[in-house]
Amino acid sequence: MARKARGARGSSLGVALVGTGFMGRAHANAWRQAPCFFDLAPRPVLQAVAGMKAAPTRTFAERWEVARASTDWKGVLRDPKVQLVDVLTPNHLHAPVAIAALKAGKHVACEKPLAGTLEDARAMAVAAAAARGRTFVWFNYRRCPAIGLARQLVREGRLGTIRQVRARYLQDWGGAATPMAWRFDAKLAGSGAHGDLNAHLVDLVRFTTGHEIAEVCGAIEATFVKSRRAGTRTSASTVDDATLFLARLSNGATASFEATRLATGNQNASQLELNGTKGSVRFDFERMNELAWWDHTLPARERGWSRIMCTDASHPWVGAYWPAAHLIGYEHCFTSMAADIARALCGQTPVLPLPDFADAFRTQCVLHAATVSARERRWVKPAEFA
Numbered sequence: 001m002a003r004k005a006r007g008a009r010g011s012s013l014g015v016a017l018v019g020t021g022f023m024g025r026a027h028a029n030a031w032r033q034a035p036c037f038f039d040l041a042p043r044p045v046l047q048a049v050a051g052m053k054a055a056p057t058r059t060f061a062e063r064w065e066v067a068r069a070s071t072d073w074k075g076v077l078r079d080p081k082v083q084l085v086d087v088l089t090p091n092h093l094h095a096p097v098a099i100a101a102l103k104a105g106k107h108v109a110c111e112k113p114l115a116g117t118l119e120d121a122r123a124m125a126v127a128a129a130a131a132r133g134r135t136f137v138w139f140n141y142r143r144c145p146a147i148g149l150a151r152q153l154v155r156e157g158r159l160g161t162i163r164q165v166r167a168r169y170l171q172d173w174g175g176a177a178t179p180m181a182w183r184f185d186a187k188l189a190g191s192g193a194h195g196d197l198n199a200h201l202v203d204l205v206r207f208t209t210g211h212e213i214a215e216v217c218g219a220i221e222a223t224f225v226k227s228r229r230a231g232t233r234t235s236a237s238t239v240d241d242a243t244l245f246l247a248r249l250s251n252g253a254t255a256s257f258e259a260t261r262l263a264t265g266n267q268n269a270s271q272l273e274l275n276g277t278k279g280s281v282r283f284d285f286e287r288m289n290e291l292a293w294w295d296h297t298l299p300a301r302e303r304g305w306s307r308i309m310c311t312d313a314s315h316p317w318v319g320a321y322w323p324a325a326h327l328i329g330y331e332h333c334f335t336s337m338a339a340d341i342a343r344a345l346c347g348q349t350p351v352l353p354l355p356d357f358a359d360a361f362r363t364q365c366v367l368h369a370a371t372v373s374a375r376e377r378r379w380v381k382p383a384e385f386a
């Protein structure tokens with residue numbers, strides 16, 4: 001039986017980070033910055049951090065001004081000063097940490113993908129449904145103002161009916177030169193480019209179009225680099241380097257998804273294109289402050305791609321930061337999300353909807369359907385796994 005999730009203590013919301021790596025730093029920064037830019041009551045306060053090794057975890061805590069450092073995440077979950085546990089570990093630990101935190105009566109924010117496997121993701125969604133604590137998943141690209149604007153244009157009918165969606169996330173990880181890490185081990189990561197990058201794309205397509213992914217087909221997954229350097233030895237690399245698939249959305253629109261870590265020269269090209277009967281939009285994270293819009297309702301002689309600088313105070317979240325065209329960056333998406341989580345926990349409405357475990361489970365079902373489609377070479381409906 002889940003214990004009642006505690007609200008914030010007085011005027012603060014105690015946050016514990018589990019994980020001190022790339023996302024550990026991104027989230028520590030976000031929780032610290034959020035109350036500086038947004039009016040938040042209660043204010044998030046970093047009460048604890050759990051890492052693998054004592055010395056680096058202590059250094060992390062000193063640098064980011066976290067009250068307590070520990071190598072025992074279970075102990076951190078018992079800390080009464082902690083109301084929200086932020087899970088920033090390799091994917092295989094998302095389920096054990098998140099489920100234990102929910103059972104301890106905490107709110108949980110978890111990094112994406114929800115889990116490495118469908119089974120873990122399902123267990124997390126079930127635990128969340130039974131818990132009193134709220135859940136959140138860090139699909140942070142939802143909080144790019146340009147993505148928020150794309151969603152608003154779709155909802156206002158400015159693009160008409162969405163017919164065609166193109167989503168691709170291209171990265172270049174340097175091929176076999178990159179040494180072994182948890183991300184290349186299927187037991188720890190679940191999948192490679194697919195769970196890492198397609199997870200973001202599937203969430204973005206669902207978020208911006210408002211349509212579910214009804215079925216997928218034509219999926220292809222490939223592992224080109226099969227072993228990697230691990231110190232003086234080599235280790236098997238057991239995840240996909242690239243996964244591509246086609247899909248049909250619940251409104252009948254067609255969609256294509258591409259995720260790869262082997263697109264030489266593409267560093268973080270997360271790109272989305274929505275084509276509707278009245279217009280189209282294009283987004284590329286490498287120019288994250290901009291949204292390109294083709295308004296097909298204009299007279300033919302006036303039509304063309306316009307480049308909207310999404311840095312006006314009228315764009316989502318931007319009013320909290322800098323004046324127009326004083327650009328924002330990667331970290332602001334996390335800060336805006338931390339602020340929205342804090343708002344949601346005190347009964348306020350976030351600027352745009354936040355994904356919870358139930359929502360992220362639907363994305364996980366799409367990822368699983370694509371993997372089944374690739375392996376069995378057939379159409380697959382994500383709803384089969386829900």
Ligand SMILES: NC(=O)c1ccc[n+]([C@@H]2O[C@H](COP(=O)([O-])OP(=O)(O)OC[C@H]3O[C@@H](n4cnc5c(N)ncnc54)[C@H](O)[C@@H]3O)[C@@H](O)[C@H]2O)c1
Pocket residue numbers: 018019020021022023024050051052053071073088089090091093111112113138139140196
């Ligand atoms: N939202 C995004 O855009 C984004 C970007 C990168 C990573 N991620 C996700 O964030 C998660 C972490 O990725 P990362 O890039 O930060 O990885 P990382 O390798 O940089 O860090 C992982 C951290 O987990 C910690 N850890 C591992 N086992 C632990 C244990 N038993 N107890 C406590 N800590 C433990 C490690 O010490 C390390 O600090 C993954 O799920 C990944 O998919 C999301």
